[in-house]
Amino acid sequence: MSINYIPRRFTVVRDKELCINCGCCVRQCSNECHYYADDGKTALVNSNACVACHRCVDMCPTGALRIEKYVCDYRENANWTPQYQQEICRQAATGGVLLSGMGTPKPYPVYWDKILLNASQVTNPSIDPLREPMEIRTILGRKPEKITVEKKGKSTVEMPPQVILETPIMFSAMSFGSISLNAQKSLAMAAKNLGTLFNTGEGGLHPDLKDYTDCAIVQVASGRFGVHKEYLQNSRFIEIKIGQGAKPGIGGHLPGEKVNVEVSNARMIPEGSDAISPAPHHDIYSIEDLRQLIWSLKQATHNEKPVSVKIAAVHNVAAIVSGCARAGADIIAIDGFRGGTGAAPTRIRDNVGIPIELALAAADQRLRDEGIRSSISLVAAGSFRCSADIVKAIALGADACYCASAPLIAMGCHMCQTCNTGKCNWGIATQRPELVKRLNPDIMHERVENLINAWNHEIKEIMGGMGINSVDSLRGNRLMLRGIGLTEKELEILGIKHAGE
Amino acid sequence: MSITAGLRRYEDVNEEINRRLKSDDKTAVREVNGQRYLGCGLDSGKSLDIYGTAGNDLACYLNGGRVTVYGSAQDAVGNTMGGGEIIIHGHSGDALGYGMRDGKIFVRDNVCCRGGIHMKEFRQMKPVLVIGENAGAFLGEYMAGGTIVLLGLNMKHGEKLFGPHCASGMHGGKIFVRGAFPKANLAQNISVCELEPEDEKELSAYVKAYCRYFGADYAEIMSKPFKKLVPATSRPYANLYTPNL
Numbered sequence: 001m002s003i004n005y006i007p008r009r010f011t012v013v014r015d016k017e018l019c020i021n022c023g024c025c026v027r028q029c030s031n032e033c034h035y036y037a038d039d040g041k042t043a044l045v046n047s048n049a050c051v052a053c054h055r056c057v058d059m060c061p062t063g064a065l066r067i068e069k070y071v072c073d074y075r076e077n078a079n080w081t082p083q084y085q086q087e088i089c090r091q092a093a094t095g096g097v098l099l100s101g102m103g104t105p106k107p108y109p110v111y112w113d114k115i116l117l118n119a120s121q122v123t124n125p126s127i128d129p130l131r132e133p134m135e136i137r138t139i140l141g142r143k144p145e146k147i148t149v150e151k152k153g154k155s156t157v158e159m160p161p162q163v164i165l166e167t168p169i170m171f172s173a174m175s176f177g178s179i180s181l182n183a184q185k186s187l188a189m190a191a192k193n194l195g196t197l198f199n200t201g202e203g204g205l206h207p208d209l210k211d212y213t214d215c216a217i218v219q220v221a222s223g224r225f226g227v228h229k230e231y232l233q234n235s236r237f238i239e240i241k242i243g244q245g246a247k248p249g250i251g252g253h254l255p256g257e258k259v260n261v262e263v264s265n266a267r268m269i270p271e272g273s274d275a276i277s278p279a280p281h282h283d284i285y286s287i288e289d290l291r292q293l294i295w296s297l298k299q300a301t302h303n304e305k306p307v308s309v310k311i312a313a314v315h316n317v318a319a320i321v322s323g324c325a326r327a328g329a330d331i332i333a334i335d336g337f338r339g340g341t342g343a344a345p346t347r348i349r350d351n352v353g354i355p356i357e358l359a360l361a362a363a364d365q366r367l368r369d370e371g372i373r374s375s376i377s378l379v380a381a382g383s384f385r386c387s388a389d390i391v392k393a394i395a396l397g398a399d400a401c402y403c404a405s406a407p408l409i410a411m412g413c414h415m416c417q418t419c420n421t422g423k424c425n426w427g428i429a430t431q432r433p434e435l436v437k438r439l440n441p442d443i444m445h446e447r448v449e450n451l452i453n454a455w456n457h458e459i460k461e462i463m464g465g466m467g468i469n470s471v472d473s474l475r476g477n478r479l480m481l482r483g484i485g486l487t488e489k490e491l492e493i494l495g496i497k498h499a500g501e
Numbered sequence: 502m503s504i505t506a507g508l509r510r511y512e513d514v515n516e517e518i519n520r521r522l523k524s525d526d527k528t529a530v531r532e533v534n535g536q537r538y539l540g541c542g543l544d545s546g547k548s549l550d551i552y553g554t555a556g557n558d559l560a561c562y563l564n565g566g567r568v569t570v571y572g573s574a575q576d577a578v579g580n581t582m583g584g585g586e587i588i589i590h591g592h593s594g595d596a597l598g599y600g601m602r603d604g605k606i607f608v609r610d611n612v613c614c615r616g617g618i619h620m621k622e623f624r625q626m627k628p629v630l631v632i633g634e635n636a637g638a639f640l641g642e643y644m645a646g647g648t649i650v651l652l653g654l655n656m657k658h659g660e661k662l663f664g665p666h667c668a669s670g671m672h673g674g675k676i677f678v679r680g681a682f683p684k685a686n687l688a689q690n691i692s693v694c695e696l697e698p699e700d701e702k703e704l705s706a707y708v709k710a711y712c713r714y715f716g717a718d719y720a721e722i723m724s725k726p727f728k729k730l731v732p733a734t735s736r737p738y739a740n741l742y743t744p745n746l
C-alpha cells in the first residue's frame with residue numbers, strides 16, 4: 001500500500017462450500033482477479049481490480065460467486081466525497097485527464113421518470129394491438145413543403161429520399177474500435193431482421209459488414225476515418241457527427257492500443273496509430289459551412305441519401321437545430337447528456353450538456369414555431385431504458401429514437417462503466433480476440449431482436465391504451481403526457497401539463 | 502466542347518459535368534465563378550479542366566480522377582479525397598486537403614490556413630501536398646501520414662514560410678520545407694531533421710512534377726537546402742489520460 005492506494009470498489013466473495021475449483025472464473029476475468037493458489041488447483045481471488053462486470057458470477061457453474069460493495073469508510077463529508085478524493089489521488093499520481101466509460105452515473109434528474117402517460121377511459125375507446133392494426137412504421141427524411149397532385153390524384157412533387165423503418169427504434173453510433181466487430185455485427189444483423197438501422201459511428205465500415213450496407217447509417221466525423229466515395233454510397237443514410245451527448249464539444253481519441261489490424265482496415269489508418277478526431281470539423285465553422293458539407297455529401301451520392309446531422313444537447317440546442325434544418329439536414333439527431341460512450345473525459349461527461357427530454361421538447365417547439373418541424377425528422381438519443389421512455393420521447397416530438405446502451409445490455413453488458421480500459425469481459429467494448437470471441441453474433445443478434453420486438457409490442461400496447469393506432473398520431477402529441485413533481489418552468493419547457501390538470 | 506459555368510447554380514454545372522463524363526473521359530468548364538463541389542468524387546480515368554475560380558470543396562471525395570484548375574481555388578480543396586490528382590495554377594483557400602488519404606495536390610502559389618490538416622496514410626495509400634509558395638497557420642495540424650512539400654518560392658521580404666502552430670498535434674507523415682523557416686511558428690514535439698537519401702528521392706520526384714506542371718526551374722528550386730519536419734513521437738497524447746475506475 002502507498003499514498004496512491006485507493007480503496008477497492010468491490011469484494012468478490014467466493015462461497016467455499018459451493019466452489020468446485022473448476023477454474024472457470026480464473027479464465028473468465030480479464031482483470032485477473034481470480035487465480036490459482038500455488039497448488040495449482042484451489043481458486044483464490046484478489047478483488048482489487050474487480051469492476052463488478054459479473055462475468056465470473058454469471059459463468060460460475062455452481063453459483064459460488066457474489067460481488068459485494070467494499071466499504072472502507074472515510075469521515076463523512078457531503079462536499080469532499082470519497083469519489084472526489086480518490087479522483088484527486090489518481091490525478092496526483094499521473095497528471096492525466098480522468099477518463100470514464102459509459103454515460104454519466106451522477107444523479108441528475110431523469111425527466112422520463114417525472115412524466116406520466118395517458119390512457120383512454122369511456123370517451124375514446126382504447127385499442128387492442130393483438131387484434132387490431134397498430135402502425136409503428138416510421139419514415140425518416142425531408143418532406144416537401146407542400147404536395148401538388150395531378151388530376152388522377154397522383155403526386156407531382158419530387159420526393160426527397162426517404163428511409164422506412166419498421167420501428168421507431170434505431171441503434172446509435174458505436175464505432176468498430178470502440179466496440180468489437182462481433183458486437184457491431186450483432187447489431188447489424190438485428191437491424192436487418194428488425195427492419196431498422198445500425199450506425200457505424202466514426203470507425204468506417206468493416207468489409208465483413210458489406211451485406212448490411214442497406215441497414216447502415218454511415219458517419220462522417222471530424223477525423224474522416226474510413227470515409228470515401230464507396231462508403232458514402234453504400235449506406236442507407238449519412239450522418240455528420242458534430243457532437244455526442246456524453247462529450248459535447250470535444251473530439252474523439254481511439255488510442256493506438258485498440259487499433260489492431262481489423263480496426264486499422266476499417267478506419268483506413270496504420271495499425272497501432274492513434275485515431276484522433278479533432279474537436280471541430282475544420283471545414284465547418286458556421287451553419288453556412290455545415291450546409292456546404294451536407295451538400296457535398298449529397299453531391300457525392302447523387303442526392304440519393306438523406307443526410308443527418310447529429311449534435312449533442314447543449315444550452316442553445318433549439319436554435320442550433322433550427323440552423324441545421326435550414327442548412328439542409330434531412331434528419332437531425334439530438335444526443336442528450338446521459339448518453340453512453342466508449343470513453344469520455346469524466347469531467348466533460350458529468351458536467352457538460354443538458355438532458356434529452358428538455359432538449360427535444362425545446363427543439364421540437366422551436367421548429368414548430370418556425371413552421372419547419374414537418375419538413376425534417378428529429379431523432380432523440382441519450383439513454384432510453386425502456387419502451388415507455390421511447391413513447392414519451394415520441395410524444396415530446398421525436399420521429400425516432402437512437403438506443404445503444406440497452407442493446408449492449410441485451411448482449412451481456414453489466415454497466416461496469418470501464419469500457420475505456422478495453423478489457424470488457426463480455427466481448428463488447430474490447431478488441432482482444434480472446435474476449436471478442438465470447439460474443440457470438442449468431443446468438444446475440446437474436447437477443448437484441450427479442451428486446452426490440454418486446455419494446456415494439458409494449459409501444460403498441462401503450463399506444464392502444466391511449467386509443468392511438470399509429471405512431472404518427474403519437475408524435476408530438478404532448479397532450480398524452482403529464483408531469484409529476486415538476487416546476488412550472490420545467491413543465492413550460494417540456495410543453496406539458498401537470499398531472500391532474 | 503466545353504461547359505460554360507458563368508452564373509449557373511453548382512447543381513446544374515455538376516450535373517452537366519457528370520453527364521459529359523459518362524461518355525467522355527475528359528471535359529472542361531469555363532467561366533467558373535466559385536461554383537462548389539466541381540469534380541466531386543471524380544473516378545479514376547476521368548479528368549476535368551476548370552477555368553476561373555473554383556468554389557469550395559473542389560474535388561471533394563476525389564476517387565482517382567484528375568482535376569486541373571487554371572485559376573485559383575477557394576476552401577477545402579480535395580476534402581477527404583481518396584486518390585487522384587489536383588493541380589491548381591493559382592492559390593488555394595483554407596483547409597486544403599482536409600483528411601486526404603491518397604493522391605496528390607499541387608498548388609502553384611500559396612495556401613491559407615490549415616493546409617493538409619489531418620492528412621493520413623494507409624498501406625500503399627500516401628497523400629502528397631506540394632505548395633509552391635508559403636502556407637498560413639496550422640499547416641499539417643493533426644497530420645497522421647503522407648507528405649507535405651513547402652517550396653517557399655517568390656516570397657516577399659518579411660513573409661514567412663508558414664504561419665503559427667505549424668504541425669500542431671502532428672503524429673505521422675513528414676513535411677519538407679525549403680530554405681529558412683520560422684522556428685517559432687513550429688508546434689512543440691516536432692523534430693527538424695536532415696533528409697535521408699530516400700527522402701531526397703521522394704522529394705525530387707515531387708519537385709520535378711511541380712516544375713513540369715507550372716514551368717518552374719528544377720535546378721533553381723533544388724539549389725536551396727530542404728529540411729524535414731517529423732513528429733518527435735507518434736503518440737503525442739499517449740499519457741494524456743488516466744482511467745477513472
Ligand code: SF4
Binds near residue numbers: 018043061
Ligand atoms: S467458477 Fe465458480 S466453481 Fe469454478 S472455480 Fe470459480 S468460483 Fe469455483
Ligand code: SF4
Binds near residue numbers: 053067425
Ligand atoms: S471484474 Fe468481473 S469477472 Fe472479474 S472478478 Fe469482478 S465481476 Fe468477476
Ligand code: SF4
Binds near residue numbers: 418427
Ligand atoms: S460494454 Fe463491457 S466494459 Fe462497457 S460497461 Fe458494458 S460490460 Fe462494462
